[in-house]
Amino acid sequence: xxxxxxxxxMDPKEIIARRVAMEIQPKSLVNLGIGxxxxxxxxxxxxxxxxxxxxxxxxxxxxxxxxGMTDRHLTDAGGSFVSAVPGASTIDSAxxxxxxxxxxxxxxxxxxxxxxAQGHLANWMIPGQFVPGMGGAMDLVTGAKKVIVAMIxxxxxxSKIVQTCDLPLTSQRRVNLIVTExxxxxxxxxxxxxxxxxxxxxxxxxxxxxxATLVIDGDIPEMDLxxxx
Amino acid sequence: xxxxxxxxxMDPKEIIARRVAMEIQPKSLVNLGIGxxxxxxxxxxxxxxxxxxxxxxxxxxxxxxxxGMTDRHLTDAGGSFVSAVPGASTIDSAxxxxxxxxxxxxxxxxxxxxxxAQGHLANWMIPGQFVPGMGGAMDLVTGAKKVIVAMIxxxxxxSKIVQTCDLPLTSQRRVNLIVTExxxxxxxxxxxxxxxxxxxxxxxxxxxxxxATLVIDGDIPEMDLxxxx
Amino acid sequence: MHLAISLDEVVExxxxxxxxxxxxxxxxxxxxxxxxxxxxxxxxxxxMIVNDAARPHxxxxxxxxxxxxxxxxxxxxxxxPDVQEQMRAGVLEVELVPQGTLVERIRAGGMGLGGVLxxxxxxxxxxxxKPTVEVEGxxxxxxxxxxxxxxxxxxxxxxxxxxxxxMLTATNFNPIMALAAxxxxxxxxxxxxxxxxxxxxxxxxGVLVDHVIKRAA
Amino acid sequence: MHLAISLDEVVExxxxxxxxxxxxxxxxxxxxxxxxxxxxxxxxxxxMIVNDAARPHxxxxxxxxxxxxxxxxxxxxxxxPDVQEQMRAGVLEVELVPQGTLVERIRAGGMGLGGVLxxxxxxxxxxxxKPTVEVEGxxxxxxxxxxxxxxxxxxxxxxxxxxxxxMLTATNFNPIMALAAxxxxxxxxxxxxxxxxxxxxxxxxGVLVDHVIKRAA
Numbered sequence: 001x002x003x004x005x006x007x008x009x010m011d012p013k014e015i016i017a018r019r020v021a022m023e024i025q026p027k028s029l030v031n032l033g034i035g036x037x038x039x040x041x042x043x044x045x046x047x048x049x050x051x052x053x054x055x056x057x058x059x060x061x062x063x064x065x066x067x068g069m070t071d072r073h074l075t076d077a078g079g080s081f082v083s084a085v086p087g088a089s090t091i092d093s094a095x096x097x098x099x100x101x102x103x104x105x106x107x108x109x110x111x112x113x114x115x116x117a118q119g120h121l122a123n124w125m126i127p128g129q130f131v132p133g134m135g136g137a138m139d140l141v142t143g144a145k146k147v148i149v150a151m152i153x154x155x156x157x158x159s160k161i162v163q164t165c166d167l168p169l170t171s172q173r174r175v176n177l178i179v180t181e182x183x184x185x186x187x188x189x190x191x192x193x194x195x196x197x198x199x200x201x202x203x204x205x206x207x208x209x210x211x212a213t214l215v216i217d218g219d220i221p222e223m224d225l226x227x228x229x
Numbered sequence: 230x231x232x233x234x235x236x237x238x239m240d241p242k243e244i245i246a247r248r249v250a251m252e253i254q255p256k257s258l259v260n261l262g263i264g265x266x267x268x269x270x271x272x273x274x275x276x277x278x279x280x281x282x283x284x285x286x287x288x289x290x291x292x293x294x295x296x297g298m299t300d301r302h303l304t305d306a307g308g309s310f311v312s313a314v315p316g317a318s319t320i321d322s323a324x325x326x327x328x329x330x331x332x333x334x335x336x337x338x339x340x341x342x343x344x345x346a347q348g349h350l351a352n353w354m355i356p357g358q359f360v361p362g363m364g365g366a367m368d369l370v371t372g373a374k375k376v377i378v379a380m381i382x383x384x385x386x387x388s389k390i391v392q393t394c395d396l397p398l399t400s401q402r403r404v405n406l407i408v409t410e411x412x413x414x415x416x417x418x419x420x421x422x423x424x425x426x427x428x429x430x431x432x433x434x435x436x437x438x439x440x441a442t443l444v445i446d447g448d449i450p451e452m453d454l455x456x457x458x
Numbered sequence: 459m460h461l462a463i464s465l466d467e468v469v470e471x472x473x474x475x476x477x478x479x480x481x482x483x484x485x486x487x488x489x490x491x492x493x494x495x496x497x498x499x500x501x502x503x504x505x506m507i508v509n510d511a512a513r514p515h516x517x518x519x520x521x522x523x524x525x526x527x528x529x530x531x532x533x534x535x536x537x538x539p540d541v542q543e544q545m546r547a548g549v550l551e552v553e554l555v556p557q558g559t560l561v562e563r564i565r566a567g568g569m570g571l572g573g574v575l576x577x578x579x580x581x582x583x584x585x586x587x588k589p590t591v592e593v594e595g596x597x598x599x600x601x602x603x604x605x606x607x608x609x610x611x612x613x614x615x616x617x618x619x620x621x622x623x624x625m626l627t628a629t630n631f632n633p634i635m636a637l638a639a640x641x642x643x644x645x646x647x648x649x650x651x652x653x654x655x656x657x658x659x660x661x662x663x664g665v666l667v668d669h670v671i672k673r674a675a
Numbered sequence: 676m677h678l679a680i681s682l683d684e685v686v687e688x689x690x691x692x693x694x695x696x697x698x699x700x701x702x703x704x705x706x707x708x709x710x711x712x713x714x715x716x717x718x719x720x721x722x723m724i725v726n727d728a729a730r731p732h733x734x735x736x737x738x739x740x741x742x743x744x745x746x747x748x749x750x751x752x753x754x755x756p757d758v759q760e761q762m763r764a765g766v767l768e769v770e771l772v773p774q775g776t777l778v779e780r781i782r783a784g785g786m787g788l789g790g791v792l793x794x795x796x797x798x799x800x801x802x803x804x805k806p807t808v809e810v811e812g813x814x815x816x817x818x819x820x821x822x823x824x825x826x827x828x829x830x831x832x833x834x835x836x837x838x839x840x841x842m843l844t845a846t847n848f849n850p851i852m853a854l855a856a857x858x859x860x861x862x863x864x865x866x867x868x869x870x871x872x873x874x875x876x877x878x879x880x881g882v883l884v885d886h887v888i889k890r891a892a
Contacts, residue, residue, distance in 0.1 A: 097629075143578070308702060400797075598789030624875070
């Protein structure tokens with residue numbers, strides 16, 4: 001029945017979440033940031049044995065419980081109610097960041113304000129305008145085995161993919177993959193590679209919407225969102 | 230009835246343990262080393278609320294349980310069976326040494342191979358002869374709020390109180406008090422003060438048995454071991 | 459046995475200008491009774507060390523709203539408009555610290571370590587003015603230990619020895635802050651008889667806790 | 676779900692010359708089944724990172740007695756005559772590390788920190804050849820992180836996610852070593868169904884554990 005879904009009319013955030021979900025390995029430990037990254041878990045089969053971790057010490061978070069079954073002692077890093085999957089554990093903040101910084105986290109998916117052609121992410125402050133703070137993002141980007149940035153391609157008509165970030169960086173580490181509703185991009189030593197285009201989007205449209213030089217190597221396929229994860 | 234005890238015939242180890250016990254404050258957290266220090270707890274009133282801690286993660290150790298009631302998961306730092314007092318807790322080794330190094334331990338009582346006039350303790354190796362290792366002693370001496378060395382005054386006819394240690398030091402920290410069966414001594418900026426003599430021991434006898442210069446300031450009292458602790 | 463005290467006594471104990479650690483993560487695991495009492499008392503010039511600024515009604519929020527806070531040291535302030543506003547107005551100083559660095563600096567302060575060597579923050583604004591140390595060919599940022607005059611923490615259960623347990627994600631900074639202040643005050647949800655908490659369930663041994671908040675009469 | 680394996684498979688997995696962390700304190704909290712199997716297999720040239728040398732019959736003792744160990748890194752060897760003898764004979768290299776430094780170095784290796792800044796050992800033999808770092812006017816010894824190829828640990832309970840609990844003073848180095856090796860193998864006293872261990876009772880989350888030893892048939 002999957003063939004019947006028209007991905008070109010899918011909500012851009014869902015396109016991103018669904019594409020990111022395809023990157024998740026069975027049995028891995030994954031941290032999902034607030035916003036679009038949070039949606040990723042909806043696109044995963046629970047039988048994969050993936051454990052979702054949050055900075056506040058949850059290992060094995062599940063969906064928000066039904067009304068009346070929430071508990072104020074069990075929340076995600078945004079303070080929203082979650083449940084515990086079978087085999088879940090809870091740890092203190094020092095241990096939680098030990099997992100993150102010590103290379104025990106297989107994947108983190110974060111939102112971004114900017115990512116540049118070198119794969120540098122900026123996502124914690126806009127000087128003179130708004131300073132949310134880095135929370136756990138600097139540790140996550142520095143420590144996770146794999147970092148995926150998941151975000152809408154542009155904000156207020158401006159590309160969030162830039163040649164060099166002018167916002168303060170989150171880490172000097174190069175992220176592994178950038179997923180937007182228009183493109184999947186991978187920063188490598190010799191440039192920012194365009195790997196896939198979004199549903200119904202042409203390579204030219206991606207190039208036009210992107211303020212960074214993209215390396216386009218051969219035929220660029222469209223995201224195959226019909227693939228089961 | 231205490232008056233009837235003749236302390237001059239008391240076992241030297243018991244004299245030391247009893248005198249050290251008088252230094253212990255109510256409700257304090259105390260670490261007792263192997264050997265003579267272990268005997269100290271026998272001389273304390275349980276109503277004092279003292280918690281005994283061991284390097285292996287026990288906080289609130291009690292005496293060895295009766296035969297048949299021991300458990301191989303509950304031991305002291307020497308591997309001997311102990312019990313848990315009401316309110317006891319067990320922590321991992323990193324936490325245990327956090328308590329020790331972080332200044333949360335009120336007192337540690339350790340044995341020694343040598344202590345010198347500067348208050349330096351040596352208790353972890355005799356080069357070329359025997360190398361037991363420092364275990365937790367270096368952390369204990371460096372981190373505890375108060376350090377008492379409890380040991381027999383001499384070994385094989387040689388004073389263990391020396392002018393300057395020739396054995397490798399345990400810490401550069403000056404210990405607070407030295408208690409032997411012959412004397413109570415306190416290392417200060419201007420020398421090693423003799424504070425008390427052992428039961429039936431004269432000042433001259435202490436001086437003769439000690440290979441360090443003792444500061445003798447006024448009349449030196451005899452240990453009052455009849456005091457209730 | 460540790461002294462159970464009232465919220466009024468806590469208010470009396472903490473002077474204006476104190477340096478205070480406050481536990482909690484987005485207000486979860488924060489000692490809310492203590493926060494409300496301090497906010498109502500009109501304390502001034504507090505330095506608050508806390509993971510995040512939470513929201514105006516929870517976590518450190520009520521203290522910020524009441525104007526009690528001179529300086530905030532933490533990792534996230536994005537969903538508390540009071541903090542953003544007071545920061546822009548120049549009445550609240552904000553020092554941002556990456557979360558993993560923050561908790562490890564507190565742990566170092568509590569465990570007698572001289573600092574934290576972390577890769578986090580290298581090559582970013584956070585590294586400016588800080589020394590780096592090279593170990594086995596890798597470079598790390600040297601971050602200093604953090605301590606406070608008071609740690610205000612929230613617990614699930616407490617006994618009269620002061621042993622504490624925490625519940626699920628309300629654990630967060632609580633056991634770490636309990637190590638790193640001159641005076642540690644815990645607000646438990648329940649106080650149970652000594653001996654009721656199994657030794658392996660204790661997350662903070664009572665020897666670290668100075669005071670617990672009395673049960674309501 | 677983690678793969679439950681046999682002792683034979685553990686023996687096969689660990690090569691001669693491996694760098695191995697072994698938990699336990701005077702043999703309490705050591706995975707004795709794994710130790711016996713490795714000793715019987717005649718492994719060679721192991722580097723063992725372990726708190727103490729225990730006694731000949733427990734802890735790392737059987738491995739030393741069987742001549743499997745080339746290098747011992749730990750804090751105490753005073754009650755194992757085999758270690759003293761092999762050390763004097765020059766067939767066993769011993770590196771002594773203060774206990775609090777040892778556990779913190781392992782934690783640093785497991786938690787992505789660049790080292791440990793400790794006052795312990797300053798002004799002693801232990802400080803020789805090691806850099807010192809000054810922080811806020813105090814001097815600390817810089818000790819490097821420790822990691823291993825394998826961590827062999829003992830648990831009280833384990834579920835098939837790999838979540839572990841420990842019991843009383845058998846906890847000691849277990850949860851710390853579980854952080855700091857490429858392959859972590861746990862020998863539990865019992866294996867229980869997933870969901871039986873409450874989240875707050877888990878001391879080592881299963882994500883850190885690679886293998887657990889099968890129940891005997």
